[in-house]
Amino acid sequence: MKQTERYLRQATRGLWGRARRDLQTELQGHVNERIQEFRLGGMSAEEAERQALRELGTPERVRSGMLGVHTFPALGKAGALSLLLATTLLTALPQSLAQVKGIYTTNTSTGPASYLNLEQLKAELMKVGGKISSQDANAVITLPGAARPPLPLNSYGFPSPILSKDNVIYIQTEALLYALQNTGLDIRVKGWENPVLMAGQSSIRIKTDDWQVANNLYAATVQTYNSRLWSGLKIPFSLIEPDSLGGNTSLKGQFKQGKIYALVSPKVIHWTGTDEDGKFTSGDLNIVTTVSQAQAGSVQFHVLYGFKDFKLYPSLDAFQAALKPSLDPTKLPYWDADHPRPALILELSGHFGDDAYTVVNPNTIHIK
């Protein structure tokens, strides 16, 4: 069944999490059924498998069709790109720029988010044979080796992914990630200080003195693209106001030097919104993801002021089960030493995909 496995991998590349697993199971079921039918007709196992796969058509065709259906968690309607973008794209760019400046800020269009200097991003992309093109709301990023046509930058949910600050134009990092993700390229974040965003063979080196930029990038690997964390309870991920995580908490344990870890925990904040079906929905909990790079044997996370009394769970399911009682709309959740706040520690791979995180066993962790 090597052929089938390869086929399934290729046909579902670019999809993540449950969508990918479900489609693989569905196609595998189709192939298995067909193989049985062919075998009853007297074909050999190998011939039956080949014939079943041949009927399915090329994996590329299945995949390109599927990527058009499954995008990422519903994030609202796309807005129009600012005219400022068009102006910037027409500007000649210096070739010598080596890195892309990243900032973390908030504005009325996106709320708190990280941003990258657009001019520098364009220069960095040009060096690897890619480009940001077009002069209208459908500006797209092209990168070498992409399997499918790029998506416009404004496909991401917020009203505008463009920010002008101190006469510099920035693009929202998550809008860039979203567009890159849709090219089918393998996307990965590496490093912590001045992190590097890899897309296929291309790399975008980010320069920043704000830890929240890297925090935002790594949080995206578990939040935006890996819906299992999110879908179990339908609790939204918190948008973190700049410098709002003013406390810190230290953990000791089997943490590996230089590895990236995340602390995932709920906070109480009333929210309203629309779900994937467009229905009104609301709640009193958000999930906060805060990310940090470990020293050997310890890691320190930025947390909300007053964050204490938490209990670590060994799996996503256990964490979600512990949160369930807090979803009762008739009473606000309250955490103290007797009722500790549920939390997870994740080890992050930096890869956008099913292997974005593994839950760290609480038995290996000592809370300072």
Next chain:
Amino acid sequence: MPSSPPDSPDANLLRGHLDLILLSIIQGEPKYGLEISKQAQSRTDGYFDLRVGSLYPALHRLEKAGFVRSEFQTAPRSGSPVKVYTLTESGGKELEVRRREFETFSQQLGKLWQLGGIQ
């Protein structure tokens, strides 16, 4: 003389009416992908030969639109899990609307042929 299957429709024509075809087949008993593609063929004497590569994306699109829902069940022969699709209430309405649209379109087009002398 045995009846030979009619020539397959033009690819664009098929693509344009894929949703209508799929909703029409799924109507009634819940079915999984392989059954759907087989019925498309068998019930039309081979006229609708749906490429499986476009069948599954189309099914997922219909599900996302809320016209069908799906669940995994065990397949009869292989015992593997297969995803079974059922028409939802809104899918039933959609089918009705599209069917009427198609009939009207086809009738109106017929009038043009009559006027033009094509019978």
